[in-house]
Amino acid sequence: MSHSIIPPTPALVLVVDDQPRNLQMLKASLMREGFRVVVAGSGEEALEMLERQQPDLMLLDVMMPGMDGFDVCAKVKSNPATRDIPVIFLTGETQLQSIKKGFEVGGVDYVTKPFNRQEMVARVNTHVELRRAQIRHTATLMEQTRLINIIAQHWLKPLQRLVFLTSQTRNICRSGTNGGEANAGAFAMEAEATAVQMLSSLEDFLHESPGMMTNGRSQPGSITTDDLKAIIENWYVTAIRRQLDFQVMTPPIPVSIAASAFTATQILDPILANAVKAAREQGRISARVRHVGGEVVVEVEDDGPGFSREYLKRPFQANVRATGGSRERQHLGIGLALAKRAADRISAQLELDNLGTGGALVRVTFSTASPRSKQND
Missing domain, CATH: 3.40.50.2300 (Response regulator)
Structure with a gap:
């Protein structure tokens, strides 16, 4: 942090x-x-x-x-x-x-x-520090409670999905029908992806909770635009399964970014998950990574229905639902709420917009860092 x-x-x-x-x-x-x-x-x-x-x-x-x-x-x-x-x-x-x-x-x-001047000042100092420590502690508890609520909402549907997938896989294995092995394999792959999503949100919670971190504080790492490309391209297989045209453009020379791979993943994964879900069947997704001045800008576009007016009025709120679009799009606020929290930790900017030609645009602006500051997560 x-x-x-x-x-x-x-x-x-x-x-x-x-x-x-x-x-x-x-x-x-x-x-x-x-x-x-x-x-x-x-x-x-x-x-x-x-x-x-x-x-x-x-x-x-x-x-x-x-x-x-x-x-x-x-x-x-x-x-x-x-x-x-x-x-x-x-x-x-x-x-x-x-x-x-x-x-x-x-x-x-x-x-x-x-x-006694020294005694008076000492007592004032003691109680001011106690009061400020109490305020910090209360703020930490409130923030952790808010994060737990977001995690609980974020886990509800994945858990329901896991129960459904495992149930279907069990039924297929019992029935022994032709083609069952392929269907069971597809269900298992989706169950694994859902479990990874839940693990990611749990890691985010542990990262946010000072009392659960190994050294009491987290360190800002440093990655490059090539690492961002790798994070983005992890979604290539998922996009191809939906027959999407998935394009990624990055600077020819790597640029260092003031973020860890963990935090960058926490920011970009929900954005790309929403883009994949929202894009039209056999549609397109483009991810551009640009070096602009002292910043690195990542722009993800899809050709889906775009963000609802309700959501753009109150972005990054976990409970805001769209009035139209697919069922998945109605719950996009949960993932983006977590992405916003991760962006705030490293002072990155996260912006949402709709494209004039249709579709959504999500922009993340990272600060650059010296390559010498690169650290392991």
Whole structure:
């Protein structure tokens, strides 16, 4: 999974205290450590600010006129939009009862007055990092759940197809009819292709799941346009079985691409599978690989019915179905949804369009890479 290195946005801290001197001192100390800081002079003002922006953390004074810190914290924690913001109490009291109440209303820590600057900054840093780690963990779980849902949908029809094919093969073998051996062989070949499709989607899931990868992160490999040609030409036999004119054009001199063979296959296989299914009987498919500037562009065209208007309005959605065309075309969103996920991992561009002469066009744009960066998957 290729990620660009982008410095994280400095954490935003909301400091709430009714003493201007404390606000000034805390703001200056935190800003020197690289934090962004906003201040509020009362509990009421702090709650109003939370309606406009959410900080990564709150430093909240306990003793304030009007709403005290405990009341403010209780309001913050009762609001689903703000309840996950960590609150550190600022207190001049060290009595156990006051500290206990702070934890009861939802505080995560406390700093006593007069402030020890190093202690205060250390506590802020700790809870900001914990909060950001929690956000990353939640995002990872949501993404894995979404991927599992796509995989489940992607596997439903192949599993049904496998059950049908194995059942037909068993019946043919039992009947012993003339020509049964050839039919059984054809069914077995289709069953194998279906199993390979399911294995591919499982590998994609394992590749996406950080906890299931061997080294905790994946490395961006490097392949060439010749490797892309090989991936595309794997579909030649399938196309020929449908009597399709299958043409592949690539640059005469290989060009290195910033992608692994695994990821390139995850992108191109669903595209070519859709093209083969959509093309007219005895129709055509063309795949062009071009080197344009600092990019390699792959364009796959077929002469089928093209993408439906509904799907082009919401492309790459796994649940979108076309209103016309063959049954297979109605489910094209599942495969292309996985292709889009693979493309996003390496910052490749995936675009869909219909041809003016009829048929569909899918374009993938890869970034080029130095041949020296080529790695094994």
